[in-house]
Amino acid sequence: SQKIEQNSEALNIQEGKTATLTCNYTNYSPAYLQWYRQDPGRGPVFLLLIRENEKEKRKERLKVTFDTTLKQSLFHITASQPADSATYLCRGGGNEKLTFGTGTRLTIIP
């Protein structure tokens, strides 16, 4: 069956370092992948989209890559700050019933 998976449930990173989160997909070829941020007690908020024909996308301190060979997207936050602490979710496009990965809870340690 089609799956979107985020292998790390939690990740702790020292402030100032780069945080890297992973999203893998199986039995599925998404036309694009999206990344969302979710703060406790709130709904997810869209951050970035990358299409299958794009290798990399950047927005300020955020960078997303899409590797169709590895069937994987990486989400990077450079120069991480405590305010970046949140849960990050990935989602594959093109199938409305294919929902989100379970998310990675990122904690930036001062």
Add this chain to the structure above:
Amino acid sequence: DVKVTQSSRYLVKRTGEKVFLECVQDMDHENMFWYRQDPGLGLRLIYFSYDVKMKEKGDIPEGYSVSREKKERFSLILESASTNQTSMYLCASSTLILAGGGDNTQYFGPGTRLTVL
């Protein structure tokens, strides 16, 4: 700015009660979704609707029904609430997928934390 609102932030109900959760979006989006979110299980799709009066089951529709009488409003109904339906419920909306280059970013409401006693 897209706005998705949900009728309540917190709700406490008793087992067996009928529960209505309402969601309204102001961006004229065709698609609307209901999810529940539980620790360790992530977001799970209950139902979605791609047009007025149209609906499709998601991964966990059992014990739930939905209603979409108007484009901007999507209601989730728990016919007879049970304790295992205690959860955070999130509503979202998105545009219809367009061919060749469209995307369907989902815009979420703030969520309703439902407790069933």
